[in-house]
Amino acid sequence: xxxxxxxxxxxxxxxxxxxxxxxxxxxxxxxxxALFVPLAGTLGSAALLLECLRAGGSFLYPLGEFGAxxxxxxxAGPAEALLALTFCAILFLSVLGGYQRIVAQIEERRRxxxxxxxxxxxxxxxxxVFTNDVFTAYVFIEIMTxxxxxxxxxxxxxxxxxxxxxxxxxxxxxxxxxxxGIAVLYCLTGELLMEDIHDKLVSLRTAGSYARPITxxxxxxxxxLAVKSALYPFHTWLPDAYxxxxxxxxxxxxxxxxxxYIFLYIKFVLRVWGxxxxxxxxxQAVLLVFxxxxxxxxxxxxxxxxxxxxxxxxxSVAQIGYIYLGVALGTRVGVAAALFHTIAHALAKALLxxxxxxxxxxxxxxxxxxxxxxxxxxxxxxxxxxxxxxCSIVGIPLLGGFASKLYLTRACLAMSAANAAVAVIVLAVxxxxxxxxxxxxxxxxxxxPEREYGAxxxxxxxxxxxxxxxxxxxxxxxxxxxxxMDVIARGVDLLI
Amino acid sequence: xxxxxxxxxxxxAALILFGIGFTNLLLNRNMMKKIIGFSMMDSAIYLFLASYxxxxxxxxxxxxxxxxxLEVSAYVNPLPAGLVLTGIxxxxxxxxxxxxxxxxxxxxxxxxxxDAIAILAREADPE
Amino acid sequence: MARIDxxxxxxxxxxxxxxxxRTFQAITEAPEERDPFELPHPRERLTYARxxxxxxxxxERILKVIYFSLSVLICLGLSALLISTALxxxxxxxxxxLIDNDISTFYVEEGLRHTGAMNIITGIILDFRGFxxxxxxxxxxxxxxxxxxxxxxxxxxxxxxxxxxRRAEAFDRHFEPRGDVILAxxxxxxxxxxxxxxxxxxxxxxxxxxxxxxxxxxxGAGLILYLCAFGFARTGRFFNFKVFxxxxxxxxxxxxxxxxxxxxxxxxxxxxxxxxxxxxxILSGGLLMPLSVAVGLVVGCTMYALYALFRKGDL
Numbered sequence: 001x002x003x004x005x006x007x008x009x010x011x012x013x014x015x016x017x018x019x020x021x022x023x024x025x026x027x028x029x030x031x032x033x034a035l036f037v038p039l040a041g042t043l044g045s046a047a048l049l050l051e052c053l054r055a056g057g058s059f060l061y062p063l064g065e066f067g068a069x070x071x072x073x074x075x076a077g078p079a080e081a082l083l084a085l086t087f088c089a090i091l092f093l094s095v096l097g098g099y100q101r102i103v104a105q106i107e108e109r110r111r112x113x114x115x116x117x118x119x120x121x122x123x124x125x126x127x128x129v130f131t132n133d134v135f136t137a138y139v140f141i142e143i144m145t146x147x148x149x150x151x152x153x154x155x156x157x158x159x160x161x162x163x164x165x166x167x168x169x170x171x172x173x174x175x176x177x178x179x180x181g182i183a184v185l186y187c188l189t190g191e192l193l194m195e196d197i198h199d200k201l202v203s204l205r206t207a208g209s210y211a212r213p214i215t216x217x218x219x220x221x222x223x224x225l226a227v228k229s230a231l232y233p234f235h236t237w238l239p240d241a242y243x244x245x246x247x248x249x250x251x252x253x254x255x256x257x258x259x260x261y262i263f264l265y266i267k268f269v270l271r272v273w274g275x276x277x278x279x280x281x282x283x284q285a286v287l288l289v290f291x292x293x294x295x296x297x298x299x300x301x302x303x304x305x306x307x308x309x310x311x312x313x314x315x316s317v318a319q320i321g322y323i324y325l326g327v328a329l330g331t332r333v334g335v336a337a338a339l340f341h342t343i344a345h346a347l348a349k350a351l352l353x354x355x356x357x358x359x360x361x362x363x364x365x366x367x368x369x370x371x372x373x374x375x376x377x378x379x380x381x382x383x384x385x386x387x388x389x390x391c392s393i394v395g396i397p398l399l400g401g402f403a404s405k406l407y408l409t410r411a412c413l414a415m416s417a418a419n420a421a422v423a424v425i426v427l428a429v430x431x432x433x434x435x436x437x438x439x440x441x442x443x444x445x446x447x448x449p450e451r452e453y454g455a456x457x458x459x460x461x462x463x464x465x466x467x468x469x470x471x472x473x474x475x476x477x478x479x480x481x482x483x484x485m486d487v488i489a490r491g492v493d494l495l496i
Numbered sequence: 497x498x499x500x501x502x503x504x505x506x507x508x509a510a511l512i513l514f515g516i517g518f519t520n521l522l523l524n525r526n527m528m529k530k531i532i533g534f535s536m537m538d539s540a541i542y543l544f545l546a547s548y549x550x551x552x553x554x555x556x557x558x559x560x561x562x563x564x565x566l567e568v569s570a571y572v573n574p575l576p577a578g579l580v581l582t583g584i585x586x587x588x589x590x591x592x593x594x595x596x597x598x599x600x601x602x603x604x605x606x607x608x609x610x611d612a613i614a615i616l617a618r619e620a621d622p623e
Numbered sequence: 624m625a626r627i628d629x630x631x632x633x634x635x636x637x638x639x640x641x642x643x644x645r646t647f648q649a650i651t652e653a654p655e656e657r658d659p660f661e662l663p664h665p666r667e668r669l670t671y672a673r674x675x676x677x678x679x680x681x682x683e684r685i686l687k688v689i690y691f692s693l694s695v696l697i698c699l700g701l702s703a704l705l706i707s708t709a710l711x712x713x714x715x716x717x718x719x720x721l722i723d724n725d726i727s728t729f730y731v732e733e734g735l736r737h738t739g740a741m742n743i744i745t746g747i748i749l750d751f752r753g754f755x756x757x758x759x760x761x762x763x764x765x766x767x768x769x770x771x772x773x774x775x776x777x778x779x780x781x782x783x784x785x786x787x788x789r790r791a792e793a794f795d796r797h798f799e800p801r802g803d804v805i806l807a808x809x810x811x812x813x814x815x816x817x818x819x820x821x822x823x824x825x826x827x828x829x830x831x832x833x834x835x836x837x838x839x840x841x842x843g844a845g846l847i848l849y850l851c852a853f854g855f856a857r858t859g860r861f862f863n864f865k866v867f868x869x870x871x872x873x874x875x876x877x878x879x880x881x882x883x884x885x886x887x888x889x890x891x892x893x894x895x896x897x898x899x900x901x902x903x904x905i906l907s908g909g910l911l912m913p914l915s916v917a918v919g920l921v922v923g924c925t926m927y928a929l930y931a932l933f934r935k936g937d938l
Contacts, residue, residue: 001891009890013883016761020875023768024868063754065889066737069726072754109779113772120765127758135579139758142586143765146593150769153597158604162617165597165610169530172590173521176537179583180514180705183541186576187548187712190724216708500710507709515702523694548713557743558832559735563902571743573727574734578747582759585836585922589766592929596773599933611686 001061007048008061008076008130011041011084012123019119027111031102034095034115038122041088049081053487058494060132068132069193075132079339079491082484083263086343087125087256089473090350091118094255097354097466098248100459101361105155105246114154121147121252128260134182134272135192137264141178141228145171148257151249152241163237163244170237171228178224184217185272194271201277215281221268222283229261231287231324232294235317242313247357250309254316254353255346262323262342266335269327270495279330287328288419292426294321299433307367308360311437312352315393318430319345322408325423329411332496336489337407343484344392344400344477351389351470358382358467359445362456369441374449376442378456383445385467390438392474395431400474403481405431506547513540527598527608531591538587542580549576739899739908740829748834749914757882760921764875767925776936788937795935801854810852817845821923828915829908835915839922846927855935862927864938871924874917881910 015037022033052058058077062068095102095118106114124144131137149171153164186192188210189200204210227234242250269278278284298317305311323345326338359375359382360367376383392401405427412423477484501508513536520533549572557574602608605616730743730751740746748756776791777784821842828834850858888895900907931938 006887006890009883009886013879013886016757017876017879017883019761020764020872020879023764024872062890063886064751065885065892065895066751067889070729071751107777109775109777110772113768116768117765120761123761133755135582135752136755136758139582139586139755139762142590142762143758146590146762146765146769149593150765150772153769154772159617161597161600161604162613165527165601165613168590168594168597169521169610172534172594173518176514176518176521176534176541179538179541180544183545183548184708184712186545186579190726192575210711212708212711216705504706504710504712507712508706511705511709512702514705515698518701519694519698523690523697525690556832557731557734559741559743568728568731571731574730574743574747575727577744578752581744581748581834581836582752582755585759586762589762592766593769593773595933596770600773 002051004047004051005059005061005076007044007051008074008080008084008126009063011044011048011088012074012126012130014040015119015123015126019116019123022119023112023116025112027108027115030112030115031095031099034118035092035099037119038088038092038095041122041126042085042092045081045084045088048076049078049085049487052076052078052081058491061130069191069196072136073132073193074130075194076130077491077494078487079495080129082343082487082491083339084126084129086346087129087260088122090255090346091122091125091252093466093470094248094251094350094354096463097350097470098246098251098357099463100457101247101357104457107156110154110156114151117147117150117154118252121151121256125256125260128264132194132271133192134185134194134197134268138175138179138182141175141261141264144257144260145175145228148249148253151252152245154249155244155246157244159240160244163240163242166237167241170234174224174227174234176224177220177227181217181220181224184213184220188213188217194267197272198274201273205277205280214277218273218277218281218283222265222287225261225265225268226287226290226324229258229265230317230320232290232297232317232321235294235298235320238317239310239313242316242353243307243309247354250313250357251350251353254313255350258316258320259323259342259346262320262327263339266327266338267495269330270335270492274496275330275332284328284330287324291321291324291328292422294318295325295426295430296433299430299437303433303437305437306369308356308369308372308441309353309367311441312349312356315352315434315437316349318434319349319393322405322427322430326408326411329415331411331414332489332492333407333414334411336485336492337404337411339488339492340407340481340485341404344404344474347470347474347477348389348392348401351385351467351474352393354470355382355385355389355467358457358459359386362453364454369444370450372441372445373447374445374453376445377449378453381464381467385471386445387442388471388474390442392478394434394438398475398478400477400481403478403485407481407485506550507544510540510544510547513537513543525609525611527594527601527610527613530610531594531598534594535587535591538583538590542583542587545576545583546580549573735902736899738829738911739902740911741903742829742831742834745829745834745911745915746908749829749911749918750909753882753885753914756918757879760875760878760918763921763925764871767871767928770929770932774932774936778937791936795855799851799854799934801852803852807852810848814845814849814852817841817848821845821919825916825919826905826912828919829911830903830905835918836922838915839919840926842919842923843926843930846923847930850927850931855931855937859938862938867924867928867938870920874920874924878914878917878921881914885910 018033018037022030025033058075061074062071063073064071102114120143124140124147127140128137149164149168152167153160185197188204189197191197191200201214204214230238242254295318298314298321302311302314302318305314323338323341326334326341358379359372362379363371363375392399395402395405409424409427413420415423517533517537517540521530521537524530524533551572554570554572557571598608601613605613607613730747734740734743734746738746738750776787821838824833824838824841825835828838846862885895897909899909905912928938
């Protein structure tokens with residue numbers, strides 16, 4: 001085993017080890033830790049991605065000398081490494097971009113613990129990305145759930161507490177269903193490793209036995225992860241949690257936590273059940289309907305919303321619908337498009353939350369749209385960054401969102417004619433709705449202000465650079481869409 | 497049918513408990529009862545998992561005499577017990593957090609009713 | 624009967640109470656009273672009044688009916704669905720051909736030889752599936768941190784934080800009065816016994832039923848009992864926030880480091896020099912016993928910290 005193949009384990013283990021150390025540090029140093037560890041994670045996962053591409057394959061990493069299936073196992077390939085890179089980079093840029101707000105909104109005695117949560121969130125994200133064992137996935141899901149809840153409630157306000165409570169309740173329901181799902185899977189197969197479960201399920205299916213329990217376990221895991229990643233009918237917790245947290249937390253929750261659950265779901269689809277079983281249990285059709293509903297109704301909710309942060313939160317519901325649409329197609333191309341959209345949306349949404357909050361900060365903290373007029377002039381860089389993020393989500397060419405919508409549409413066309421027509425209509429309507437609410441916002445922030453506004457908050461220059469980095473990454477993803485898609489497609493092929 | 501039900505008594509009990517706990521966590525408006533529902537739901541899953549590790553007539557997988565261990569088929573499957581042990585700690589942690597959140601919410605809004613808290617939070621605490 | 628003078632308590636601090644046992648008596652007998660500092664702000668009273676009206680309205684009654692019927696429907700429907708599916712699964716207590724496979728056989732057959740643990744389950748959770756357990760002890764850690772975030776009182780010197788601390792102190796003395804002779808005498812016997820028993824379970828986790836989690840909870844129970852009987856001032860002499868932080872961070876760091884060592888050497892095929900030792904000895908099983916102790920310390924400290932935070936908001 002080469003040295004770089006230890007990287008997946010180190011990416012999970014280092015934040016866990018340092019989280020205990022961070023708890024004992026002074027808040028100032030803890031914040032530096034929360035910047036440094038995600039940065040190190042970014043570098044590590046970039047190295048892993050390069051090595052994976054050079055080696056041209058995926059590999060398994062046994063935890064302990066016995067190896068799988070006795071012990072746990074990690075698995076890394078191009079898709080996992082790319083996701084890890086995206087997650088670490090966004091985590092780093094979110095903390096950096098919202099630095100001033102973390103300092104302003106979170107009391108000093110809570111700030112150190114906030115940083116502990118950031119590190120544990122990173123460990124949880126990396127574990128979701130790399131794990132090859134369903135029970136390990138459950139344990140780290142709980143770490144992520146709690147850490148993300150703590151990131152919301154760190155802002156000591158009644159509203160944030162309420163948002164965190166709703167978030168926790170729905171997520172606990174989701175975890176419970178997920179755990180019951182993997183318990184049933186274990187009872188059926190006696191295995192916990194993804195490909196071993198898959199092999200057993202295939203043999204059970206060919207023998208024709210236990211069809212109902214298998215369907216049940218697929219449904220439980222699907223509903224559990226759908227609740228946790230806020231697919232449409234289960235999204236009610238989302239606006240409260242996202243709108244009340246500090247902007248860094250909102251960015252992390254919307255672009256990392258829910259995306260990690262979706263990636264775990266993709267691993268279940270491809271590695272545990274296999275696309276054949278996924279289609280046979282009709283879970284695919286159910287997901288397709290829910291993703292259509294989410295795309296349309298989430299967009300309509302966002303159009304109707306009168307406050308900026310809640311609007312961005314509702315737009316997440318629609319975007320998660322897009323990602324599930326890609327998964328629900330049940331084809332490799334669809335899953336690859338879903339992964340591409342995951343990355344594009346994660347970058348854009350984190351940027352929108354952070355720059356949107358700065359625009360609000362430049363408007364005396366008022367988040368109603370009429371108060372945001374002229375915010376683009378008062379905070380020029382944030383306005384520009386917001387415009388880039390909004391354009392990417394709407395799907396303006398040259399940006400990441402355009403390429404992802406293109407790939408998604410192309411994947412939809414592979415369905416039967418009637419379904420493809422419905423899908424294309426839904427995508428078109430929703431793009432129009434996206435344009436309605438995001439471009440209206442962009443126009444609003446460049447309108448003439450109605451009144452004078454007080455002095456705006458000053459942000460450290462590095463923190464402003466984070467916004468520029470986000471915008472550049474979105475642009476880069478749009479420009480190098482084809483190579484990025486090649487990497488994802490190869491990763492998806494290796495996942496199966 | 498009845499014998500089949502009796503043969504699955506353990507799982508059926510677990511799954512009924514799961515249903516009750518799940519419904520409480522989802523729909524009960526009282527935060528304390530929600531937490532009780534959560535505990536029930538998780539315990540039900542552990543009961544379910546543990547019941548599948550049990551086999552009639554076998555003993556717990558603890559070797560009493562290392563020089564003369566019993567044969568393999570004398571012990572039950574140890575893995576479900578390990579998983580349940582891991583899971584219990586997780587549910588204890590989550591229960592503690594939910595109780596702490598409830599305490600804070602009660603101090604802020606003087607009620608345990610989540611719908612009331614929702615109304616109060618929207619009216620008293622603008623974002 | 625004397626009225627409770629919360630304000631005086633809070634202004635003068637808890638020590639004034641110790642001197643004045645008569646006040647103390649009066650307080651424990653006085654009817655429970657609402658904390659004046661937590662009454663809603665006048666601005667909010669309007670909202671409360673509106674909510675109160677709503678809660679007696681027709682809409683509220685309809686909502687209650689809807690909630691109730693939905694609950695019954697979901698509960699029955701979900702249980703019926705799950706049960707009807709579970710009937711297809713193998714029977715309880717039968718030879719489960721599905722999950723009794725080569726893995727469980729391997730654990731029972733080879734577990735002792737590989738890990739040196741007489742208690743196979745300890746061998747699984749601390750060695751074979753040690754990564755899950757590493758995650759699980761971090762779940763406890765993250766829970767403790769979250770509860771600290773939520774409930775810990777501010778430690779600053781500004782008047783507001785001082786007031787909050789004094790109020791918590793006054794409340795603690797009111798609701799958890801000290802000086803109960805029966806409790807104190809029982810605890811003098813029980814607490815050492817519990818702590819010794821907890822340590823025994825920790826040290827024998829790889830040989831007999833028990834291990835880090837069960838032993839840790841017994842340790843925590845001993846500490847909590849001591850706190851109940853003798854109060855924060857006396858417990859704080861040997862167990863305060865600094866000790867909690869040092870023990871938890873230290874034990875977790877030891878756990879993570881040793882697991883990291885085992886995993887990295889294991890995956891890279893390097894000999895780690897941790898043999899199973901002589902079966903049945905207390906110093907056998909490689910790192911199992913130290914790991915049990917580390918987990919136990921984390922669990923015990925966390926249990927005690929949770930209790931203390933819920934009771935008073937500080938350690």
